[in-house]
Amino acid sequence: DQQVKQNSPSLSVQEGRISILNCDYTNSMFDYFLWYKKYPAEGPTFLISISSIKDKNEDGRFTVFLNKSAKHLSLHIVPSQPGDSAVYFCAASDGDGGSQGNLIFGKGTKLSVKP
Amino acid sequence: DTAVSQTPKYLVTQMGNDKSIKCEQNLGHDTMYWYKQDSKKFLKIMFSYNNKELIINETVPNRFSPKSPDKAHLNLHINSLELGDSAVYFCATNRAGGPSGELFFGEGSRLTVL
Numbered sequence: 001d002q003q004v005k006q007n008s009p010s011l012s013v014q015e016g017r018i019s020i021l022n023c024d025y026t027n028s029m030f031d032y033f034l035w036y037k038k039y040p041a042e043g044p045t046f047l048i049s050i051s052s053i054k055d056k057n058e059d060g061r062f063t064v065f066l067n068k069s070a071k072h073l074s075l076h077i078v079p080s081q082p083g084d085s086a087v088y089f090c091a092a093s094d095g096d097g098g099s100q101g102n103l104i105f106g107k108g109t110k111l112s113v114k115p
Numbered sequence: 116d117t118a119v120s121q122t123p124k125y126l127v128t129q130m131g132n133d134k135s136i137k138c139e140q141n142l143g144h145d146t147m148y149w150y151k152q153d154s155k156k157f158l159k160i161m162f163s164y165n166n167k168e169l170i171i172n173e174t175v176p177n178r179f180s181p182k183s184p185d186k187a188h189l190n191l192h193i194n195s196l197e198l199g200d201s202a203v204y205f206c207a208t209n210r211a212g213g214p215s216g217e218l219f220f221g222e223g224s225r226l227t228v229l
Contacts (some may be wrong), residue, residue: 105158
């Protein structure tokens with residue numbers, strides 16, 4: 001029973017263009033969402049997050065959008081750079097779980113940014 | 116200087132053996148976790164420790180036992196290893212009052228059970 005779904009296992013984008021990674025969730029109790037980035041042979045690293053009281057959060061080239069009614073969030077990277085090539089994990093929590101680090105992760109989307 | 120370090124990074128062993136994976140953090144964080152990434156690539160929480168108290172214990176077999184000798188360490192002991200235990204195990208930390216869900220992960224320990 002996947003509560004957090006990333007339906008695209010991979011995405012290929014040209015350098016300089018926009019990368020859009022999508023994530024859907026099923027649990028309406030989730031109220032905090034995060035994106036993690038993972039390079040091979042490394043642990044995931046926190047990238048950006050959004051609370052359910054917002055619909056957008058921006059940090060430099062990275063923007064996360066949340067559509068609560070659709071139970072959907074997306075990560076936009078613009079402009080994409082070759083160094084962005086990694087696996088991106090979407091994660092969610094129900095507030096208390098998040099503060100305790102009990103996150104529900106998706107399976108990840110592998111982003112390849114081609115020069 | 117690695118913030119969250121795990122040893123060993125790779126471990127190959129036979130079914131039935133007992134093994135341990137160690138985790139150390141130098142961030143001074145209050146809570147440490149073990150996550151498991153299985154063959155289907157899902158990252159799932161196994162345990163967390165806060166001030167030497169187990170505060171989350173998901174439906175993990177009791178063959179797995181976390182042990183925290185001090186605030187900077189959380190080791191994972193696995194008894195009677197089974198084929199299905201093959202996975203990458205990640206240690207993680209976060210600090211009290213920090214952004215909700217912002218975890219700092221180690222590099223992972225890949226366990227292969229033959």
